[in-house]
């Protein structure tokens with residue numbers, strides 16, 4: 001079945017649809033992911049909502065879909081572009097093939113696309129709107145992505161609690177990845193997940209030891225009506241921000257963010273910790289970055305930096321117990337060394353409560 005990938009710059013690519021025939025055109029922002037593995041995590045990470053993902057590794061789907069690697073209950077991507085997809089997966093005793101899984105959720109898997117050519121375009125012209133369609137002459141609508149109240153669509157509507165560990169963490173859900181919850185539970189925490197717009201009073205009633213701001217889709221400035229609320233919470237509790245959560249910490253304290261040309265998506269992004277000089281290989285998925293020049297009056301300092309392009313990859317606050325990472329310390333596809341940031345966060349909480357007692 002012939003289908004097409006159309007980009008908003010007018011370029012078109014013809015491919016073969018592996019999933020069932022489409023009734024409608026699917027449109028989204030086109031981005032590329034460079035990891036060799038981790039496609040199941042990518043598909044089910046809510047941060048990818050409304051995006052069409054191009055996988056640069058040429059063989060995708062070879063270990064099927066399993067029970068362990070889900071980051072949420074369903075896939076959030078708008079469409080999937082591969083060179084070769086849905087390989088044999090029987091050795092892995094996978095429950096579903098990639099094709100069956102995407103079919104179940106009506107998400108197109110378009111193969112035999114020259115992914116190198118698409119990625120070269122994105123790297124030169126930036127991520128842009130794109131469409132997967134049976135229509136050879138479809139014209140891509142260009143203001144489709146930015147207008148959505150995207151975080152409210154993926155955030156929990158209710159407060160839920162997991163685990164019964166010794167430290168109580170509130171996890172703000174902007175579209176959290178399950179690995180963040182799992183990482184906190186494995187640090188012996190009780191975790192309460194709250195909707196993205198939960199106010200200070202509700203957090204105070206929950207009486208947490210610390211707060212984590214999760215990852216999530218879209219432009220962080222779409223949440224500007226909540227920045228003051230976040231600032232009030234961040235000045236009262238030890239906090240960790242991950243990806244969108246990191247960007248929101250910067251914005252809450254008066255910093256700024258901007259859209260990158262094509263972002264970082266993959267499992268091998270080198271990060272240097274400016275304090276320890278240690279380099280981490282990190283998993284990433286973001287289109288926006290914190291503008292370094294905007295941090296001067298925020299109390300925030302750059303702690304982590306991307307070795308490839310020098311962009312800000314994480315912050316600490318000069319006085320408050322706050323640590324943030326633009327990358328994903330909870331991620332599993334590939335390197336796992338940055339998981340120790342969760343241990344550091346718990347240590348920060350312990351130090352903080354020790355300090356509170358000393359002044360009591």
Ligand SMILES: NC(=O)CC[C@H](N)C(=O)O
Pocket residue numbers: 047214215216217218219220242243244245285286287288289
């Ligand atoms: N994974 C994330 O949290 C992504 C954050 C934000 N939506 C960005 O693209 O930069």
